[in-house]
Amino acid sequence: ADIGVLKQLTEHTMILENTCDEDFRKFIAWITASVKSQSKSVSDVPTDNAYLAKIDETVLSLIKDVRDLRQADPDYVILTGRCQRTRLPYLMKYERNIQVVKLQDFAMDVTQYMLSGCYPVGDEYFEWSDSASTQLKVNTNELMGTPGCPNCGNISAFGMCQCGGIMCLNEPGKAVCPWCEKEVVFMAGKTGEEGFDVNRARG
Ligand SMILES: [Zn+2]
Ligand SMILES: [Zn+2]
Structure with missing residues (x-):
């Protein structure tokens, strides 16, 4: 995917490092936690900002700079x-x-x-x-x-x-x-x- 375009839509652009079962399970748990915190906050304070749960950095990493992704896949x-x-x-x-x-x-x-x-x-x-x-x-x-x-x-x-x-x-x-x-x-x-x-x- 063109990460540059995704970054224009949201600053919360992430990459899933590995796709083993355990990491995928953690990823789903993280999405669930994020959806839960979002559901709560919408009723409390109206805001355009999304509240994301804390990222488990062994599984997900937040893309800070698009240039980080410009290397070739060595495989x-x-x-x-x-x-x-x-x-x-x-x-x-x-x-x-x-x-x-x-x-x-x-x-x-x-x-x-x-x-x-x-x-x-x-x-x-x-x-x-x-x-x-x-x-x-x-x-x-x-x-x-x-x-x-x-x-x-x-x-x-x-x-x-x-x-x-x-x-x-x-x-x-x-x-x-x-x-x-x-x-x-x-x-x-x-x-x-x-x-x-x-x-x-x-x-
Ligand atoms: Zn041809
Ligand atoms: Zn030509």
């Missing part, structure tokens, strides 16, 4: 593309996978992201999403797997225009970017070549 990479033919958006989701690389003298952890799915979405995706998060980048060398386009069936959902927009494509050659409307010429990348940076979405 997932989510990329937003647009179909070249239908122009509809889609999301590509990659999940983190740590591989231990052992060389003769040392071992090190290498983070890679494995493709876990590619999903068609509607244009309302952009209304519900925080656009500021597109400052986040990931290098294609860290991503494993390329999905096909879930909207039109093109072989690759992973072509990138100079404007930074991701689009689907079937083969190298000319195409019109559904993001910037300019004509682009695609060439296949070579194996072993350096990757390029792509913009991450928050999903």
Whole structure:
């Protein structure tokens, strides 16, 4: 959700840290306590302010600064593309996978992201999403797997225009970017070549 918009509606914008049973139980108890205190106060003193019960900070945290939420989720990479033919958006989701690389003298952890799915979405995706998060980048060398386009069936959902927009494509050659409307010429990348940076979405 776009926390910036929620913050315009109320200063009481919160985030549930974990979603285990115990935390969820505490969360419900907290809502109940808040509703109770609100019911009492409305009859006593007419006011526009909501009275919230004291927050259990092990479960909930009050969002004080929207910028706190601008980091990427380290466990997932989510990329937003647009179909070249239908122009509809889609999301590509990659999940983190740590591989231990052992060389003769040392071992090190290498983070890679494995493709876990590619999903068609509607244009309302952009209304519900925080656009500021597109400052986040990931290098294609860290991503494993390329999905096909879930909207039109093109072989690759992973072509990138100079404007930074991701689009689907079937083969190298000319195409019109559904993001910037300019004509682009695609060439296949070579194996072993350096990757390029792509913009991450928050999903
Ligand atoms: Zn497509
Ligand atoms: Zn473009």
